[in-house]
Amino acid sequence: MPSKRPRKRRPTRKRHAARKRRRGRKRGPASARRGGWLRRHPWWSLAAAGLVLFAAYLLFLNWQITSRFEGRRWDLPARVYSRPLELYAGLDLRPADLELELRRLGYRVVAGPPDRPGTYRRRGRVFELITREFRFWDERQPPVPVALSFGPGGIASLTVPPGRPPVVRLDPLLVGSIFPSHGEDRLVVAPAQVPSLLRDGLVVVEDRRFYEHAGVDPRSLARAAWTNLRAGEVAQGGSTLTQQLVKNYFLDNRRTLTRKLREALMAFILEWHYDKADILNAYVNEIYLGQDGQRAIHGFGLASQFHFSRPLAELELHELALLIALVRGPAWYDPLRHPERARARRDLVLTLMEEGGVISGAAAESARRRDLDTWDRAAAGASYYPAYLALVRRELASQYRSQDLSREGLRIFTALDPLAQASAERRLAEGLDELDRRRDAAPLAGAVVVTAPRSGDVLALVGDRRAGYEGFNRALEARRPVGSLIKPVVYLAALESGRYTLASRIDDAPIRVPLPNGTVWEPGNFSEETSGQVTLLRALAESLNLATVRLGLDVGVGAVTELLARLGFDDTPEPLPSLLLGAVEMTPLTVARVYGTLANDGFRVPLKAVRSVVNAEGVPLTRFPIEISQAADPADVYQLNQGLVTAMQRGTGRSAELPFAVAGKTGTSDDFRDSWFAGFSGDRLAVVWIGHDDFSPTGLSGSSGALPIWSRIMRDIARQSFGPPRPARLVPQRVDYYSGAGVGRGCDSGVELALPAGAEPVRRGGCTGRAGIAERTLEWLNDVLN
Amino acid sequence: MAERRLELISGLLLLQAGLLAGCGVLPTTGEVTPQTPSEDYRTVATEHRDRVMNPATASLLEQGRALRRAGRPDQAAVTLERALRIDPNEPEIWLELAELRYAAADWPEAEQFARRARSLAPADSPVRSNAVALIADALDRQGRQLEAERLREQGV
Numbered sequence: 001m002p003s004k005r006p007r008k009r010r011p012t013r014k015r016h017a018a019r020k021r022r023r024g025r026k027r028g029p030a031s032a033r034r035g036g037w038l039r040r041h042p043w044w045s046l047a048a049a050g051l052v053l054f055a056a057y058l059l060f061l062n063w064q065i066t067s068r069f070e071g072r073r074w075d076l077p078a079r080v081y082s083r084p085l086e087l088y089a090g091l092d093l094r095p096a097d098l099e100l101e102l103r104r105l106g107y108r109v110v111a112g113p114p115d116r117p118g119t120y121r122r123r124g125r126v127f128e129l130i131t132r133e134f135r136f137w138d139e140r141q142p143p144v145p146v147a148l149s150f151g152p153g154g155i156a157s158l159t160v161p162p163g164r165p166p167v168v169r170l171d172p173l174l175v176g177s178i179f180p181s182h183g184e185d186r187l188v189v190a191p192a193q194v195p196s197l198l199r200d201g202l203v204v205v206e207d208r209r210f211y212e213h214a215g216v217d218p219r220s221l222a223r224a225a226w227t228n229l230r231a232g233e234v235a236q237g238g239s240t241l242t243q244q245l246v247k248n249y250f251l252d253n254r255r256t257l258t259r260k261l262r263e264a265l266m267a268f269i270l271e272w273h274y275d276k277a278d279i280l281n282a283y284v285n286e287i288y289l290g291q292d293g294q295r296a297i298h299g300f301g302l303a304s305q306f307h308f309s310r311p312l313a314e315l316e317l318h319e320l321a322l323l324i325a326l327v328r329g330p331a332w333y334d335p336l337r338h339p340e341r342a343r344a345r346r347d348l349v350l351t352l353m354e355e356g357g358v359i360s361g362a363a364a365e366s367a368r369r370r371d372l373d374t375w376d377r378a379a380a381g382a383s384y385y386p387a388y389l390a391l392v393r394r395e396l397a398s399q400y401r402s403q404d405l406s407r408e409g410l411r412i413f414t415a416l417d418p419l420a421q422a423s424a425e426r427r428l429a430e431g432l433d434e435l436d437r438r439r440d441a442a443p444l445a446g447a448v449v450v451t452a453p454r455s456g457d458v459l460a461l462v463g464d465r466r467a468g469y470e471g472f473n474r475a476l477e478a479r480r481p482v483g484s485l486i487k488p489v490v491y492l493a494a495l496e497s498g499r500y501t502l503a504s505r506i507d508d509a510p511i512r513v514p515l516p517n518g519t520v521w522e523p524g525n526f527s528e529e530t531s532g533q534v535t536l537l538r539a540l541a542e543s544l545n546l547a548t549v550r551l552g553l554d555v556g557v558g559a560v561t562e563l564l565a566r567l568g569f570d571d572t573p574e575p576l577p578s579l580l581l582g583a584v585e586m587t588p589l590t591v592a593r594v595y596g597t598l599a600n601d602g603f604r605v606p607l608k609a610v611r612s613v614v615n616a617e618g619v620p621l622t623r624f625p626i627e628i629s630q631a632a633d634p635a636d637v638y639q640l641n642q643g644l645v646t647a648m649q650r651g652t653g654r655s656a657e658l659p660f661a662v663a664g665k666t667g668t669s670d671d672f673r674d675s676w677f678a679g680f681s682g683d684r685l686a687v688v689w690i691g692h693d694d695f696s697p698t699g700l701s702g703s704s705g706a707l708p709i710w711s712r713i714m715r716d717i718a719r720q721s722f723g724p725p726r727p728a729r730l731v732p733q734r735v736d737y738y739s740g741a742g743v744g745r746g747c748d749s750g751v752e753l754a755l756p757a758g759a760e761p762v763r764r765g766g767c768t769g770r771a772g773i774a775e776r777t778l779e780w781l782n783d784v785l786n
Numbered sequence: 787m788a789e790r791r792l793e794l795i796s797g798l799l800l801l802q803a804g805l806l807a808g809c810g811v812l813p814t815t816g817e818v819t820p821q822t823p824s825e826d827y828r829t830v831a832t833e834h835r836d837r838v839m840n841p842a843t844a845s846l847l848e849q850g851r852a853l854r855r856a857g858r859p860d861q862a863a864v865t866l867e868r869a870l871r872i873d874p875n876e877p878e879i880w881l882e883l884a885e886l887r888y889a890a891a892d893w894p895e896a897e898q899f900a901r902r903a904r905s906l907a908p909a910d911s912p913v914r915s916n917a918v919a920l921i922a923d924a925l926d927r928q929g930r931q932l933e934a935e936r937l938r939e940q941g942v
Contacts, residue, residue: 086872088842138864165849167842167872454874455867601905603898612864623860626867626883629898634905683874728909 058265065266066273068249069282076188076409076616077179080392081172082416083457083611084136087146088167092154092719095125097419102129104173104418106310106375117143118314125150132311134171137413137612137620144168154719173418174305176389180406183294187301188285188409191277193313197358198300199280201324204356205349207241211276215242215267231348242267244327245283248298289323290330292384294470297330307335309375317359318367321349322374335374343372386470387463388416391589391609394476399622400613409616414609415457417450423716424448424460424686425467431709432465432690439699446690446709447474449592450717453685455626456596456605459717461589472693475588480674480691483582484543484652484702485591485667486560488598488640489567490552490580491540493559495636500551501759502537502639503733503740508547513577521577523549526668526701535740537753540643541651543666545581552580566631568593568604582667591678592687598641599663599680601724602632635727635756642753644679645722650737652703653679656711660721664710666702673697675705682720686713730754738768843873850882859886877907881917888924897924915941 038045085101102120110119113128120129126149133143146168147159160168179185203210209217221238239247246266270279290297290306297306303323304312315323325345326333335342347368354364392414396405404410425448432444443465450460463473472478494500508531513521525531525545531538539547552560557575564584565572573584586594589607597604605628612623644663647653652666664679675690675698688706691698698705726732734750736743743750747767839847846869853862863886870879884899900920907914918937925934 086842086868088840088872090840090842091872138861138868165842165845167845452871452874455871457871603902603905623864625863626870627895628902630901725906725908727905 058269061262061266062269065246065249065269069270069274076407077177077185078405078408078410078412079174079187080176080178080389080412080414082175082414082418083459084134084169084172086167086169087148087155087158089148089155089158090153093150094154095122095127095150098127100422101170101173101419103375104309105132105171106305106308106314108310108314114145118310131168132171134169135618136169137411137614137623140618141169172413175414175416175418176384176386178389178393178402178405178412179295180403183296184298185295185302186285186298187305188299189301189312191281193311194281194284194300195313195315195320197317197353198284198312198315198320198324200356200358201320201349201353202241202280202283202327204358205324205352206244206327207239208356210241210280213240213271215269215271216240216264239263240267241283242270242279245279245286246270248286248288287327288330289326290334293468295384307374316367316370317363318346318350318370319373321353321367322346322372325349335372339372346372384468385416385421385461386468387473387475388414388421388458388461388609390463390473390476391458391461395608395610395624396613410621411614411616411618413611413613415452415455415459415611416609417457417459417717420450420684420713420717421460421462423713424450424462427709427712427716428462428688429465429467431712435690435700435705441699442692442696444690444698444700444705445474445478445693446688446706447478447588448689448709448713449475449588449687450713451592451596451607451685452683453596453599453605453680454683456607457611458589458592458607458609459684461609474689474693477587478689478691478693479585479587480676480689481582481669482584482586482591482676483667483669483674484545485586485595485665485676485678486564486579486582486584487540487543487548488644488665489564489594490548490555490560491536491643492598492632492636492640493555493563494536494551495639496563496632497555497559499555500536501755502535502540502643502753503735503755503759504536505533505740506536506539506547506551508532508534508539508544508550511546511549511553513549513553515577523578523581533739535735535737537643537646537740537751538651538737540640541647541649543647543652549577549580553577563632564594566604567597568631582669588687588689591676591689592685595678595680595687596685597631598637598644599685599722600628601634602630602637603634604629604631634724635729638724638727638730638754639756641722641724646737646751648679653677653707655703656707656714658711658714658718660718661723662714662718663722666707668701671697672699672701675700676702677706677710679710679714680722681714681718682722682724684714684718684720686710686717688713726754729757731757736767739766741766743767839876839878840873843869843876843879846872847876847879847882850879854882854886854889859890862886875906877903877911877913877917880906881913881920884917884920884924888920891927893924893927897921897928900924 099122106118107129108119110121112121114120114130117130117132120127126147128147131141131144131146134141144160144164148155149157158166160166177185207217207220208223209220213220217240220240225238243263246263285299285301288296288298289300289303292306297303300323301312303326304310304315307323308315308319322335322342325342328345332338333342333345350364350367353359354361392412396412428446428448432446436443446465448460448462449458451458461475463475464471508525510530511523515521523545526543530546531544534544534547536551557577557579560580561573561575569586569590573579576583593607596607605626608624610624613621615621641663644665645661648656648662648664653664656662656664660681662679662681664677667674667676667678673691673695676688678687679685688710690700690705732752732754734743734745735741735753736747737749737751743766747769749768846865850862850866850869853865863883866879866883866886873879880899880903884896884903887899888896900917904914904917904921907917918941922934922937925937
């Protein structure tokens with residue numbers, strides 16, 4: 001019952017309130033009385049003020065920690081997956097490549113028949129495996145037992161349980177994630193996916209009284225001190241799991257008393273709001289467990305992928321123990337850099353687990369005998385593909401905000417082919433090392449793009465010779481003069497005009513081109529020689545500049561730029577004559593797009609890295625379907641491609657010496673500043689660029705620099721000869737390579753060409769036979785000398 | 787010497803390819819021949835190929851058709867694209883995708899996919915004539931009757 005009667009002692013809150021109420025009426029005496037009380041009870045008032053401040057601070061901490069705790073549940077970086085490897089009879093794959101894929105996916109080798117998902121057995125050319133369950137963008141594929149055998153041409157037979165289609169997808173490789181700018185990456189695991197051994201192990205090793213204390217545990221502090229004294233090292237920390245979690249939230253490693261106090265208070269608050277299971281689950285997903293460049297590995301889910309390349313639920317005891325060991329110091333116990341240290345700590349964890357009754361002595365003993373078994377990231381190539389991820393981000397930028405990508409737990413399925421990517425990375429690095437050794441100059445830079453032209457899938461992207469480098473992404477950003485790579489466009493424009501066939505002749509002789517600005521352009525041939533009347537076929541195959549300029553001027557530079565746009569070039573270059581020799585800048589990705597239209601018989605297929613995006617619940621959000629549009633007549637492109645195949649057989653690309661038919665073109669810019677090669681087989685297209693970032697000359701032509709790298713990549717990844725169906729309006733004929741005249745089978749310099757039905761090959765010239773004699777002499781010399 | 791050997795090997799490979807051109811791609815069991823490289827590209831003496839569809843492709847194509855019949859065009863498209871990535875030179879898949887676009891009243895896309903099917907189909911094959919018919923229908927729907935008529939007359 002509130003009373004207005006003043007009490008003499010003990011200023012209670014009620015009395016204070018009453019005084020306040022009176023204050024309005026009797027201002028003078030009340031304030032005098034209050035001042036008097038403050039004077040009489042200075043410590044009480046100070047304590048009260050302190051309490052109020054402390055309560056406010058607690059409220060602040062409460063807000064800070066709960067918002068962090070709640071917020072973090074949803075802060076999930078988007079996961080980026082490679083293409084899933086489709087297994088079926090007829091797939092042209094090497095056994096070693098399947099094994100590499102399985103190893104990268106963390107499939108475990110077993111001695112007997114595979115008995116659970118994620119295991120395989122290899123006996124020579126026969127594999128048995130059980131795939132992991134995986135939720136693809138279109139369906140959830142249950143674990144499927146598969147037996148397959150290899151023949152000379154790849155997978156010869158594939159056996160799956162009755163009722164299943166004869167094609168099985170392996171789970172895709174997790175190739176990266178789009179994490180926020182603070183660099184924290186994690187793969188959140190649900191409580192059901194956390195092995196109980198991990199939970200129990202964490203508790204006995206890090207915080208024995210986790211289930212009893214209220215956030216802070218003085219007894220465990222004391223015990224830790226005792227244990228550490230006994231072990232002679234910091235084997236146990238005094239912080240509870242809750243305190244460690246709080247510490248991780250704010251990533252503050254200063255060992256100050258105020259920080260410790262703040263941590264303790266926050267730990268109390270967390271325990272007040274949430275139950276133990278919630279806190280342990282947050283801990284499992286939050287704790288910092290390693291560093292990979294700019295990427296910080298958080299949580300056991302990602303650490304399991306990072307160190308063992310397999311899901312947490314599949315880890316064995318010795319592997320779980322290693323992850324628990326990492327908690328104490330991810331860098332100090334890094335299993336790759338300090339394997340002995342890591343092993344000692346792991347064994348200690350196993351002992352603590354044994355002493356804590358989590359595992360039996362026998363289990364601990366057998367786990368201690370196991371190797372670390374971490375996945376050898378270095379041997380398997382880069383595990384993280386920043387260049388490719390940059391393309392993924394670019395494609396998604398128009399549809400997704402960056403915070404959606406870094407927080408919403410999206411799953412992004414891409415076309416990245418880890419085998420092609422590994423080949424492109426390795427071949428570029430090796431090739432550039434080799435070239436650097438031969439030259440005495442600054443190290444070269446390079447880039448590679450690999451696509452599957454029919455579907456438009458970007459399979460591999462290398463933006464720097466150092467795999468995993470996050471800097472300048474030359475594949476996407478280096479705009480460089482393309483040199484002779486432009487020539488196929490000039491020849492296609494000529495074929496489209498209807499006035500030329502590949503057998504037509506053109507003059508390869510000096511030419512002077514007056515330019516609008518009053519100067520005169522006088523291009524020259526690469527060899528500084530001229531060849532006189534040549535066929536279009538030869539001019540293209542041997543990359544003759546003068547013939548090309550004459551041809552381009554005849555059909556018009558405007559026609560060439562118009563065609564270039566149709567083929568996929570997204571810029572509008574000025575129609576200057578120098579464009580005919582490649583004075584136009586493109587990125588390697590753009591070159592891949594333009595050449596893709598040639599590889600697709602004139603159909604333009606937009607290049608794509610992303611196939612689909614699904615949300616955290618697996619609901620499809622965006623699909624990027626295959627698109628196609630006809631950009632040029634297949635018959636004209638067919639004719640042109642015969643020239644590009646000839647270039648690989650007897651022209652500028654002949655040193656590639658691939659055992660299957662390919663079409664391609666070299667490119668060399670002025671003063672050897674850029675060395676290019678672009679070409680395709682029946683199933684793969686690759687573009688290689690080499691140069692210096694500062695545009696200084698490299699001394700390399702397209703065939704001495706980029707071509708050897710290109711051909712090694714194609715040897716690794718291409719499986720189909722280039723051989724499109726011949727359009728009906730073309731008729732095969734035998735013509736002389738040099739004169740273009742129709743010749744018979746006996747002519748050594750004759751080549752088979754499919755030419756438009758109405759266009760009769762020429763006229764004069766006949767069989768020159770020159771090549772025959774020259775080649776025979778060379779062959780004879782070759783045989784004699786070898 | 788190694789280079790000479792390589793030339794010899796590639797020559798032999800091409801020869802073998804020539805012998806194999808025109809025969810099927812994949813038997814369902816036993817020894818498997820990978821995608822047959824056509825004979826030396828420039829010769830192109832025989833018709834492109836009489837393809838025997840890969841069982842994986844055939845199964846996915848059938849699955850895609852079933853999904854389309856079941857009124858699930860999006861799922862059908864996803865399944866067909868899966869087949870396409872396995873065998874992108876199979877004209878039937880391109881034609882099936884064209885049919886899907888046509889059913890969705892996307893005439894320009896239907897036309898383009900059908901054109902792609904035609905470009906890959908062997909002459910005088912049913913796929914080719916079906917593709918031509920679909921291109922013509924798609925042209926009609928786009929108000930390009932003259933082109934459609936001409937195409938139907940030419941029939942290729």
